[in-house]
Amino acid sequence: MLDQEAVLRSYAQAADEAHAALTELDQRSGDGDFGDNLRGGLRDAVARFEEGGVSPFGALGEVFLDEVGGTSGPLLGLLFTEIALALDDGRGLGAGARAGLEAIQRVGEARVGDRTMVDALAPAVDAFATGSLTEAARAAKAGADGTAALRARMGRASYVGERAKGEPDPGAVGIALFFWAAATTAHPGTALDHPLAA
16 A cells, blocks of 8 residues: 655655756746746655544645645646545546546646646656556656657747757656656665656
């Protein structure tokens, strides 16, 4: 069974360590706030969970939906809320991630190839459906890496044209960080490249 608290704390630590890199990536394609938003949201989610009365993923969903700004905050909130619901009713992380992907696409209308978080989330969901969490994490990293070659068609990055190309989309990297944190927590010792590794 997935240790939700351990995943939350691992993801929060990963976001803290990746803050500078995520900020730099977002400065090339957006307004540079993604690192702050992800780190701050995760810190607040840990605090919300520690206050009691809510599950780790429930805290993530609440904080990102209600308190985290930017384009990505509410979308991540949808993802984490769907994961929390799926874990609560026994459907599991993979089912929750798929429901989260569907919710994000309903609201944001992004598709694979648009250079958004969907480019990491969709392949992770597909890999998880037929394989393991570790395979999902590898698929998320590959999807995030692939955004470096894409021209953005959605979100703030779509306004900067070619300037954003050559580096991965920060939102996609943030999704890959989540799956990396979950997989390394669930399967310690498994060889798994960090999402920001070349």
